[in-house]
Amino acid sequence: MALHSLVPNTALNLGSLFQTVLPWTGLAVPLLLALAAVRRSRLAAVAVLAPALVWATLFGPALTGKRSAEAPGTTGLTVLGHNVDEANPDPAGTARALARADADVLALVELSEGSTPVYARELAATHPHHVVLGGVGLWSRHRLTAVAEVEIMPWTRALRATAETPEGPVAVYAAHLASVRVSGAGFTTARRNEAARKLAAALRAEAAPRVVVLGDFNGTYQDAALAPVTSQLRSAQREAGKGFGFTYPAAFPVVRIDDVLVKGVTPLASWTLPATGSDHRPVAARLRF
Known part of the structure; x- marks a missing residue:
């Protein structure tokens, strides 16, 4: 250990x-x-x-637990990330649960062609600004600009946008690294590790002083193979959460492979939300500028 x-x-x-x-x-x-x-x-x-x-x-x-008290008048942002599961039998119910979480920015991954319009419809009232590229998307209360795909795999699994908040711009990434498996060949992580290296390269080139990366990393913050990413960012759960914040599988979580990683902001609190119709649980954090 x-x-x-x-x-x-x-x-x-x-x-x-x-x-x-x-x-x-x-x-x-x-x-x-x-x-x-x-x-x-x-x-x-x-x-x-x-x-x-x-x-x-x-x-x-x-x-x-390390949750910090939030002083009156504190400016900041509440963010939420969720692998919504492309096989989710109730995307509408999941969308309504996410809307009730009262986050300013939602990063959803593993969207499908059939479920994306459902999330767009159900979240329109609370999060009027949204962008979807491939299977990843951002929904926001604030205007989203400078939207771009982040090429981490041959098909779209990550995007970047600037959330124009009243307190200033924040670069927000939604990312879904490649899946891993445990088999007779061991722990198959090659594609995930390559995706992590490409995401890390994008983060090194990021000029914004405030950066938030939300998504399914298919690995934990302790995994040294993800160090190209985690060495640049801090985990909101480790800084301001209580407990391990396990997210997968949703019915009985045993690992935290979904996370909120930040730079240039201070996590005030981090928590895991109750299960939705997905096989992952959502993660959220309150951030102070």
Whole structure:
């Protein structure tokens, strides 16, 4: 656990897989304590303090929560990202749930040709400005300008726009990195890693001082393979969330592969919303300029 960043990806991408499930390594602590009790070994029980301390150091702050108080008159932005699932049986219900979340900007990925008009119709009253490229889209209360595709894969999986908020412009990205699988060949991440490198290149070229990236990264913030992106941005959940904020699968989330990443703004709060008709849960954050 302590040296998770040094676990290599040379064999079956085990490093990325281990980092994806890193919070769950804490389950080893009660198991080891039970084994120590069965063996009636005081030395083993004391030795279990080592992994317990390491896990608490890594993840204890996440459990305490770091939500900041918002002073009266604070200017800022509430953003929400959601993989809406192209097989979602109730896109209208999902859209209404997202509208009730009261976010200024929504970033939706895995839109389908059939569902996109539904989201446009249901969100028109609350988010009159929107743009959709391929399977990704942005809905906003504020005018969207400088819209462009971000080429991270052969088909459109990311876009960038400027949200013209009353407090100033913000560059907002909606991104959906390539899917990963666990199979006999190991943790298949090659396409996702390549998409992350292309997204990172776009972010390095970004001139805006305020940047928000929302989407499904098909990997966790701890995954070293996503470092080209995460080294440039901060996770709103890690800075201002409480708990792990797991998002997938929606019925019983075990990993956080959907996130809100920022630069040039301060996260005040970050949270995960209840399940919709998607197989992912939405993520949201309140940001201060």
